[in-house]
Amino acid sequence: MIHDFLPVCREDMEKRGWEQCDFVYVSGDAYVDHPSFGPAIISRVLESFGYKVGIIAQPDWKNKDSITILGEPRLGFLVSAGNMDSMVNHYTVNKKRRHSDAFSPGGVMGLRPDYATIVYCNLIKQVYKSTPIILGGIEASLRRLSHYDYWSDKVKHSVLIDSGADIISYGMGEHSIVEIADALNAGIDVKDITYINGTVYKTKTLDNLSDYINLPSYDEIVKDKRIYAESFYTQYKNTDPFTAKILVEKAKEKLYVVQNPPAKPLTTMEMDDVYALPYMRDYHPMYKADGGIPALSEIKFSITSNRGCFGGCSFCALTFHQGRIIQVRSHESIVDEAVTMTKDRDFKGYIHDVGGPTANFRHTSCEKQLTSGILPAKSSLLRAYV
Known part of the structure; x- marks a missing residue:
């Protein structure tokens, strides 16, 4: 590969x-x-x-x-x-x-x-x-x-x-x-x-x-x-x-x-799989002469820890896109990504943000019920890399 x-x-x-x-x-x-x-x-x-x-x-x-x-x-x-x-x-x-x-x-x-x-x-x-x-x-x-x-x-x-x-x-x-x-x-x-x-x-x-x-x-x-x-x-x-x-x-x-109804939310294992894929974590080299891609500088050393939002604010479309169910990565997955960042030659010693697209929700009080029994226990993603 x-x-x-x-x-x-x-x-x-x-x-x-x-x-x-x-x-x-x-x-x-x-x-x-x-x-x-x-x-x-x-x-x-x-x-x-x-x-x-x-x-x-x-x-x-x-x-x-x-x-x-x-x-x-x-x-x-x-x-x-x-x-x-x-x-x-x-x-x-x-x-x-x-x-x-x-x-x-x-x-x-x-x-x-x-x-x-x-x-x-x-x-x-x-x-x-x-x-x-x-x-x-x-x-x-x-x-x-x-x-x-x-x-x-x-x-x-x-x-x-x-x-x-x-x-x-x-x-x-x-x-x-x-x-x-x-x-x-x-x-x-x-x-x-x-x-x-x-x-x-x-x-x-x-x-x-x-x-x-x-x-x-x-x-x-x-x-x-x-x-x-x-x-x-x-x-x-x-x-x-x-x-x-x-x-x-x-x-x-x-x-x-x-x-059709929305797709089922990712399990923690599936979220971990998605963020463990072999990303280059950079813009394509063909853009270097033009000064790179400005959007990357804001998030290159940030970590996505969760998705979804149960807030349902009238001014926000996130629920309509990601849903109300909070989906989270494991602590181990987040730490692994942080360690990967430290190996980047542009890393200056600090991570800008760890969180999600809105508030830094981790889980609701009933999160364990949502992720046990209803959702599959074994990840179906990442066949080639696990």
Whole structure:
């Protein structure tokens, strides 16, 4: 196993002896192989299961050839706008254009398009019309059903409709992306992958569904703000992976968007596995001449100890993305990562932060009940590295 950055060009593929990637990950961020970056986690998890993953970071969306540099993947394209929603990345709350992009080389603005997830998918479809496209990341996750778009002041369809993609892996995605990959690898058509928790898909018929909640249609929520609010409240109530129902939303005549219940939270063992993957913990060397990636400096020597938030604050979307169940790493895993950091030549002797995306929650009083008996005792992740 080569311990290096994942391929970003044909030459990198040849060094690994690859003729074709299984997946090509298209991201709106520059390529940073660090566990604080979602694309790094998903690509390394897939690698741990034996899949060949290549990276196309910030392709030129005005040139369709930029999407072909690694060739057509065997199983599909993975598409993400990056660690942030591309519109939040580009504009202030006053809709003023930002002057820098911390996730781009040297902080240069303008290397990704507005609504990047949709634009990248349309770019791929121009060249590879039948290759499956799987969406992920915060932009797709929070736009998975019809939603109000602040920037255009309009209610928009699910990003699945506007992008032409086949399926969304919403939330953090480790479980669902592996299940999607295994299904595609087994020869299942992407249109038939309708049974995986943590996914959203399109369908023309509901004949195969039972025990689902029918949300108001897109046409209904466009006309009435109260109906839109009621629809979102139903979605919010169905963010628990153990009690959530299948949600169905009619997008167009004879076209439905179906959201399966969220994927189960990671166990402590699975969390440990994810953060023990062989990340390079740095940005790709090709960015060095441009001054590197500013976003990395904020988190390079920080440690993620937990996920999820039971706060449910009205101003925060974390519950909608990561869920309310706190997922934690073991003390041993955290210490191991801290020791790894001390070996970095740029380490100055202190770790900036140990915590999660909101408050530094560790566990609730009933955490032991949640992690014993209900969740699997043995990790299913990291086959190749354990």
